[in-house]
Amino acid sequence: MTNEMFKKEAFKKSVKDNVKFLYRKTIEEATQEQIFQAVSYSVKDVIIDNWLATQKAYDEQDPKIVYYMSMEFLMGRALGNNLINLCAYGEVKEALEELGFDLNCIEDQEPDPALGNGGLGRLAACFLDSLATLNYAAYGCGIRYHYGMFKQKIQNGYQIEVPDNWLKNGYPFELRRPEYAKEVHFGGYVRVEYDPEKGGNKFIHEGYQAVKAIPYDMPITGYDNDVVNTLRIWDAEPIVDFELDSFDKGDYKKAVEQENLARNIVEVLYPNDNHYAGKELRLKQQYFFVSASLQAAIAKYKKKHDDIHKLYEKVTFQMNDTHPTVAVAELMRILMDEEGLGWDEAWEVTRKSVAYTNHTIMSEALEKWPIELFSRLLPRVYQIIEEINRRFILEIQAKYPGNYEKIKKMAIIYDGQVKMAHLAIAAGYSVNGVARLHTEILKNQELKDFYEMMPEKFNNKTNGITQRRFLLHANPLLADWITEHIGPDWVTDLPQLKKLAVYADDEKALQEFMNIKFKNKERLAKYILEHNGVEVDPHSIFDVQVKRLHEYKRQLLNILHVIYLYNQIKMHPEMEFYPRTFIFGAKASAGYATAKKIIKLINSVADVVNNDTSINGKIKVVFIENYRVSNAEWIFAAADVSEQISTASKEASGTGNMKFMLNGAPTLGTMDGANVEIVEEVGAENAFIFGLSSDEVINYENNGGYDPNVIYNTDEEIRQVLMQLINGTFSNDTELFRDLYDSLLNTKNTDRADRYFILADFRSYADAQKRVEAAYRDEKGWAKKALLNTACSGKFTSDRTIQEYVDDIWHLDKVIVRKK
Numbered sequence: 001m002t003n004e005m006f007k008k009e010a011f012k013k014s015v016k017d018n019v020k021f022l023y024r025k026t027i028e029e030a031t032q033e034q035i036f037q038a039v040s041y042s043v044k045d046v047i048i049d050n051w052l053a054t055q056k057a058y059d060e061q062d063p064k065i066v067y068y069m070s071m072e073f074l075m076g077r078a079l080g081n082n083l084i085n086l087c088a089y090g091e092v093k094e095a096l097e098e099l100g101f102d103l104n105c106i107e108d109q110e111p112d113p114a115l116g117n118g119g120l121g122r123l124a125a126c127f128l129d130s131l132a133t134l135n136y137a138a139y140g141c142g143i144r145y146h147y148g149m150f151k152q153k154i155q156n157g158y159q160i161e162v163p164d165n166w167l168k169n170g171y172p173f174e175l176r177r178p179e180y181a182k183e184v185h186f187g188g189y190v191r192v193e194y195d196p197e198k199g200g201n202k203f204i205h206e207g208y209q210a211v212k213a214i215p216y217d218m219p220i221t222g223y224d225n226d227v228v229n230t231l232r233i234w235d236a237e238p239i240v241d242f243e244l245d246s247f248d249k250g251d252y253k254k255a256v257e258q259e260n261l262a263r264n265i266v267e268v269l270y271p272n273d274n275h276y277a278g279k280e281l282r283l284k285q286q287y288f289f290v291s292a293s294l295q296a297a298i299a300k301y302k303k304k305h306d307d308i309h310k311l312y313e314k315v316t317f318q319m320n321d322t323h324p325t326v327a328v329a330e331l332m333r334i335l336m337d338e339e340g341l342g343w344d345e346a347w348e349v350t351r352k353s354v355a356y357t358n359h360t361i362m363s364e365a366l367e368k369w370p371i372e373l374f375s376r377l378l379p380r381v382y383q384i385i386e387e388i389n390r391r392f393i394l395e396i397q398a399k400y401p402g403n404y405e406k407i408k409k410m411a412i413i414y415d416g417q418v419k420m421a422h423l424a425i426a427a428g429y430s431v432n433g434v435a436r437l438h439t440e441i442l443k444n445q446e447l448k449d450f451y452e453m454m455p456e457k458f459n460n461k462t463n464g465i466t467q468r469r470f471l472l473h474a475n476p477l478l479a480d481w482i483t484e485h486i487g488p489d490w491v492t493d494l495p496q497l498k499k500l501a502v503y504a505d506d507e508k509a510l511q512e513f514m515n516i517k518f519k520n521k522e523r524l525a526k527y528i529l530e531h532n533g534v535e536v537d538p539h540s541i542f543d544v545q546v547k548r549l550h551e552y553k554r555q556l557l558n559i560l561h562v563i564y565l566y567n568q569i570k571m572h573p574e575m576e577f578y579p580r581t582f583i584f585g586a587k588a589s590a591g592y593a594t595a596k597k598i599i600k601l602i603n604s605v606a607d608v609v610n611n612d613t614s615i616n617g618k619i620k621v622v623f624i625e626n627y628r629v630s631n632a633e634w635i636f637a638a639a640d641v642s643e644q645i646s647t648a649s650k651e652a653s654g655t656g657n658m659k660f661m662l663n664g665a666p667t668l669g670t671m672d673g674a675n676v677e678i679v680e681e682v683g684a685e686n687a688f689i690f691g692l693s694s695d696e697v698i699n700y701e702n703n704g705g706y707d708p709n710v711i712y713n714t715d716e717e718i719r720q721v722l723m724q725l726i727n728g729t730f731s732n733d734t735e736l737f738r739d740l741y742d743s744l745l746n747t748k749n750t751d752r753a754d755r756y757f758i759l760a761d762f763r764s765y766a767d768a769q770k771r772v773e774a775a776y777r778d779e780k781g782w783a784k785k786a787l788l789n790t791a792c793s794g795k796f797t798s799d800r801t802i803q804e805y806v807d808d809i810w811h812l813d814k815v816i817v818r819k820k
């Protein structure tokens, strides 16, 4: 059901009016960017009405609300997505055509809001989409970074980071809400005073620096249900303007400091993924958005309810990893110091209100703040954490009398550090992992002690993705084809895709399915030519690995295998070889030297291989610059093979794997993260699995027994590949890739050679790749595998994930907004 406003004539008029009011131009005079702004304002007009209706419905129906607290929301572009969810994409496309514009080009004008790094931030964005679509009341709570994820340029094969000034032209899908501003306090000290009224002490925080938190709201549209939820991201402003009389009061220094604090705090997203660095500014960011969000949530609750003891009946806070975990202590502080509750009452409310999701077992990612830093920045909050820790240790002692090992391993404060995961687990009513295997590893390895002490808290919620963005918007040809065959219900009920399985042996259907894949490959080939200047053949196998660059994700394994194939073809030019295009896309954290070196290696191999005419273009290697949500949509749609090759046990879930599957690309992967469940759904015969199991990896890690040098010394072809890293094959500078070579063979820079078992898995990976090639040669067989991947991907919708969170953790009520 679409809105009247989207009727062609009405919409055209609205766009023209907006161009006139915003720019004093006619549409003939306006730039594409201005048209984008005008179109967006027209769309926002409709959204605002639904937004008001939604808030009214929430007011009347008073549902329980989930606050999804996250340092990252990797939203991607909003215009196309909103049109999809408002069921107006087709109409608007036609209206714009009549005005002489191409909706795709207009969409392309939108900056890609990249307030996140990778999986964790994109998951948060998919969850908001599903919450709105399933009629649940939800707020996303985050930070309005002025600069999001950097833009990646590749120069001479190296990654260059360019600032992402996404707010430069103004962002049409946000609304500034200064009337809901909150104050957040840093530093200072705590004065204790006896309060005769209370019959106890009161804690007064003084001498702090204050920052004003200003919320900006972004609308989150549900699919075809008139629901519009809110992503609330906080900006920072100084409290006092620079007043002249500050000089007189001697407050000049403080005024400057407060101004600087406000300026710095929301300036930029930390572009690290999975690596904790202990930066003070990051803790400031965390406390800033957590405090403002909690204050806002409590103020909203109090408007309708007078008993703060029952907060948890109407409100729940989900902490996206440990990043917002300071919420535990901040909620305690607000309940005690501002709402007047005693410790026990406040603790009861807090522990029933907060829940925690773990997204990684990589030990580098664990957040542990030095006590000195923490207590200086957040003195009152730190006091509260000390008391939580004291009481938690008493509980441990009660359960395990005399067992000091347990205290050492589980305490929240230990060794001069505040351990955020321990705080989250001690306080939260739910602790979940993001895929079945990951949750099992948490329970049996990483968080074993916590699981044994409080097993009832632990549960699994396998990740999911939204089919509205990653199929309906990303792959319109396939979306239409599916709807022709099984009707449109899959858009909100993805398991319906199962009905496609009846076409698995239908030649006509398979042919159509593969024709669509081919068209999507042509679309991507065009993009690659325009953006990389490399010509790729859409008839070749598109073998794709796109994700953040990290050693555990093993892009290095992939490119070493490319080198191996290149050697094979050079050595045996007559050998049968199905042409392959290896496509990479990945950003490396700015300070992650090894990751950046791997990018350079991929580009260096690309240079050599792509320009070696003797191999007749059998292999092409492409590194897609600036991989991000918007080009990801095209890449998934065009992939033949989905590379999910992390060292088993390291990838908590993966979500890219699901996007490939949905778009009909079989997985080439290890038994890691959600790959395990993908194989379970689609059947092992429709995936290509290789490598050590997570048990085997963990066993090596704990007990030793793996030596890559044995492989190096016995496998001549592998040795040749490694030698080529340091003999000038891919760079005149023979030292350029020495570190990568060393990392595989000796312990110079680490405690273990080949930390991620690349050589251990190399042969098994090469075999799996052989199976891929053989399978691809069988055209019908491949089409069947591809189609079955789409057909069996129903489990991996974030709608299912969210429903599980609702049923097992949040217990939300459905709200109806649309009046039929």
Ligand code: 26V
Binding pocket: 117, 118, 119, 120, 121, 123, 270, 272, 273, 274, 275, 276, 277, 321, 359, 360, 365, 366, 434, 463, 651, 652, 653, 654, 655, 673
């Ligand atoms: C961690 C850190 C550590 C401190 C510095 C900054 C920073 C920024 C982000 C992170 C998060 C890393 C965790 C993460 O992204 N995990 C990914 O979560 C996905 C969604 O659950 C999951 O699919 C991926 O497997 C997992 O790697």
